[in-house]
Amino acid sequence: MGPRGAQLLAALLVLGLCALAGAEKPSPCQCSRLSPKNRKNCGFPGITSDECFDSGCCFDSSVAGVPWCFYPLPKEENEQCVMEVAARVNCGYPGISREECVSQQCCFDDLVFQVPWCFYPKPVEDCHY
Secondary structure (H helix, E strand, O other): OOHHHHHHHHHHHHHHHHHHHHOOOOOHHHHHOOOHHHOOEOOOOOOOHHHHHHOOOEEOOOOOOOOOEEOOOOOOOOHHHOOOHHHOOEOOOOOOOHHHHHHOOOEEOOOOOOOOOEEOOOOHHHOOO
16 A cells, blocks of 8 residues: 555544444434424435444434434523424514523524524423434
């Protein structure tokens, strides 16, 4: 193997180790609160649930015609705040501050425009695998 092959092999090993180190099993809320029609494929045909979870993705084979191994919803500090933006129910008003929103026991996320930034949390009991 030449120097170029050794460099490529080293780069692949580093990427593989980084992927393994960064892979963390998603929480039930990150998986169950994602609508099946919005799933983005995270696996390959025939992937097992263990392989899927090991790569940091969600697995649910109960719905036909959609990816079974899919990327989770973004992680939130509070599990009650994990939900699709379309599921948000407004808990504030335009321009509300994070502090005022949180003081009302609501969730705050200002990263997506034209959806409520201050919204009601969902009970964690409705999260399951």
